[in-house]
Amino acid sequence: MKILLTSDWHLGKALYHQKLHNYQEKFFLQEFIPAMRDIKPDLLIVAGDILDRPIPDKDTLLLFEEILKELASSKIKTFFILGNHDSRRTSLHKYFLELGGLFVIDDLRFFFNPLTISDEEGSKLNLYFLPYLSPYELEEILRERGVELDGVPKVFTRDLLKHLINEIEIKRPAFLIGHFAISGFIFCGEELFIRGFNQDYLLDEDLFEGFDFLFLGHLHRYQVRNNRIFYPGAPLIYSFDNVKDRRGALLLEIYGAQIIHYKLIELTSPYEIMVIEDTFSNILKLPKTEAFLKIILTDNKPIYEAFQRLKEKFPNLLYLDYKKVLNEEQKSNLFLDYDDFNLDLIELKIDELELFKEFYKYVTNTDPEERIIRVFKEYLESFYNSRH
Ligand SMILES: [Mn+2]
Structure with a gap:
């Protein structure tokens, strides 16, 4: 069985006020989805942060609709979970989307009762979906199930999650799909804490020892630990700090109860991101580029109208600063x-x-x-x- 795992699409994101939705449209419609059609995975899993903002603008919603249309026509079964950037607006038409084979999961119905998927080759997976929920929502769900919470510090998500996991009987092989950071993994600076998302969502691996495999979103850099914890990372680079990252989607092959092979399918970004550090006059001698640019001037005197003058040559200059040399x-x-x-x-x-x-x-x-x-x-x- 082949699973294509991805996360953190952040549709509607802007980079220093430069809206990226046109680039994202090009990327998903001309790069990501064609690659997926070639691979023909049995499942596509998107582990949260589908949209960049809880209240998405019209351009973002139109782009999301376009992508959903393509996914539905591809007939590849797709599961989304909400991330900390998403809201119930992301999952608004979930019942209708299910008719097209697209599941946008914003509750715990597939956590308490996992989705069991099998193929002719004898693979059988139990998928547990744990979308991002605030501590208040988790607390509410536990109370509704009659779980005694006295003495549990409710602000601590890890304690609430521990109770939640105690509520289920884990069927093996168990695959957990979630949106949170695990200690020891790398934050690359693109992860933002919003909607009450705080340090507490940095969880220890021990909490999930009952699960065989973890497919996770939230961290934007591709990383894997012990053939067990998988972060596919964001498919596009969303900051100047990570220009050298390999980004794409993660293809996993499962046979029986094991992941027998995985690899990052690198995808081509429709935009380039560059950081240039040099003097104003040297930078003006560089060849023209359409790349999104961050320029750090090393001149020790301010340059008159530096931004405007550089922008004439580099139309996608987004950020300009001077190098700070301290005595x-x-x-x-x-x-x-x-x-x-x-x-x-x-x-x-x-x-x-x-x-x-x-x-x-x-x-x-x-x-x-x-x-x-x-x-x-x-x-x-x-x-x-x-x-x-
Ligand atoms: Mn994210």
Whole structure:
């Protein structure tokens, strides 16, 4: 049996205000779905964060609809679970989607009663779906089942999940599909904590020892542990910090009760992401590119209208900053101990001019010239005068 596992599509995402839905449309319709049609998996599993926002905009919904249409026509059975970025808006038409063979799971019906899937070769899998739910929702579900929760610190998802897992009798081989981080795996900086998602959703592997395999979303980097815990990662790169990541979808082959083979199917992104660090004049000599760019200028003086001038050559420049070079004093200030602070400072009356001089030196690394001090004094004077 072949399973194609993916997660964290984040449809409707923007990168520094650059909306990506046109690129995502190209990627899913011209790259992802054709690749999936070639592979012909028995199941497609999307482990959460289908949409980027709980309240998606119209472009995102139209794109999602387009993808759902393609998936339904492919006749490949598809299971989505909600992630921390999704909401009941993602699963709004779930009963109708099921008619097309698409399951968008936002409750625990396939957790308490797993979905058993078998094939002619004798593979039989029990799929347990655990969509992202807030601690309050988990608590509510447990109470409805009559679970005694007195003494359980309800804000701790791990305790609630422990109770939840105690509620079921796990049939083997058991595959858990969920959306959370497991300790020891890598966060790549693209994972955002929203909807009350906090550190507590970093869970220990022990909690899931009853399950044979874990198919998970939430972490955006592809990673696997012990042939047992699988994060397919986000299929597209969504930040400047991960330009070197391999991204795609994970193909798993299951025979009997074992995963006999898996590999990341690398997919081509419709956009390129680059980080360039150099002086303004050197960067202007580089060849034109359509890539999404983050530029760090190493010039030690500000460049006049740098962003506009660079954008003429690099239309997809999204972010511009100057490299911060700290002198020894500034570096040591970064590691100041609280004990080093003189609490008497709080009692001091602030001298604006001194403060300005310090600030100026911090930013430019030089003392302000006389004329700059004069301008500042004039400004200060007019400021105080205007208050009377
Ligand atoms: Mn995500």
